[in-house]
Amino acid sequence: xxxxxxxxxxxxxxxxxxxxxxxxxxxxxxxxxxxxxxxxxxxxxxxxxxxxxxxxxxxxxxxxxxxxxxxxxxxxxxxxxxxxxxxxxxxxxxxxxxxxxxxxxxxxxxxxxxxxxxxxxxxxxxxxxxxxxxxx
Numbered sequence: 001x002x003x004x005x006x007x008x009x010x011x012x013x014x015x016x017x018x019x020x021x022x023x024x025x026x027x028x029x030x031x032x033x034x035x036x037x038x039x040x041x042x043x044x045x046x047x048x049x050x051x052x053x054x055x056x057x058x059x060x061x062x063x064x065x066x067x068x069x070x071x072x073x074x075x076x077x078x079x080x081x082x083x084x085x086x087x088x089x090x091x092x093x094x095x096x097x098x099x100x101x102x103x104x105x106x107x108x109x110x111x112x113x114x115x116x117x118x119x120x121x122x123x124x125x126x127x128x129x130x131x132x133x134x135x136x
Contacts, residue, residue, distance in 0.1 A: 031101030074101030
């Protein structure tokens with residue numbers, strides 16, 4: 001199971017490298033990220049790619065996710081933590097992001113004790129999997 005996230009991460013980085021090869025004369029470089037969630041102890045892996053602005057339709061909160069990423073200039077460690085109540089239940093999830101933002105390659109990965117804590121830290125960014133997140 002550990003090889004799958006590494007494989008996806010490698011593929012996303014490769015895609016980012018391809019994007020950096022686009023000529024500088026291009027009118028605007030795309031801001032694009034590949035987002036993935038894996039649940040420890042589960043064979044499920046959910047992933048989505050978004051391009052800001054542009055291709056956000058595969059993410060139910062694509063516009064908000066792009067806004068959140070832009071607010072921290074692609075540095076997910078700077079995302080503000082939402083003051084939402086979360087249980088202490090251990091059901092680990094790992095979130096991974098790789099992409100190209102404002103002309104530079106970015107990446108981030110973190111394991112959270114449960115999906116609620118992931119949502120509290122990342123807001124709408126990883127909210128593309130209704131199985132893991134309940135935003136009702």
